[in-house]
Amino acid sequence: MCVEKTPWELVIDFHGHTCPDIALGYRVAQLAQREMGIRPAPDSECLVKAYTQSCALDAVQVLNKATIGRRALIIEETQHHIYQFHFTGTQEIHQFTVSSDVLDHLKALQHPDLSPRERQNKVLEGVQYVLTLEESAFCQYDKIPGELRKL
Known part of the structure; x- marks a missing residue:
């Protein structure tokens, strides 16, 4: 019997830990x-530009299929959690800026x-906080005219 994994499980399997x-x-x-919807054309590709290199990018690679290997994930290190998404063939960038709070x-x-157990509890507390926080408190979403290009 084959059991399909949830998107969260796929991300954790790829990344290796929570x-x-x-x-x-x-x-x-x-x-x-959610904001981008379905691909506007069969040959349209999702490109992503991230302004930080962190574990967060593994989730983007798994869920949005924008991988470093295909040059669909562009990283410009500024240590800011800002992520831009774009479907090729469109003139719109979807930008998400994680709240500094x-x-x-x-x-x-x-x-x-902290002891290892206390550290693990804090990690799980952080994960729960991120996943359950009200969207308006989590990030700012903007649509920007323009497009991203592969390097």
Whole structure:
């Protein structure tokens, strides 16, 4: 019997562990799917530009099929959790900016002197926080005229 995995399970399998950054990427990737809708044409490709290189990008690669290997994922390191999504053949960029309050909350959960069990509990607390936070508090969404291009 074959049991289909959930999108979350697919992301965790690909990434190798659960962490708040993978939850950030999962949430952004799902929001992008919702806002972008279906592909405008069969040959249209999803391109993504990220302004940070973090675990979040693994979720984008799995859910949005924008992989580094196909040059559909462009990284410009500025250490800001800003993600832009674009279907080729369109003139619209969907931008998601994760709230600085969210990032500050996650940073506050990190303590170097915690035991392994306490650290794991903080990780799970961060994941739950990201996945259950009200969307308006999680990120800002903007549609921007323009397009992304492969490098």
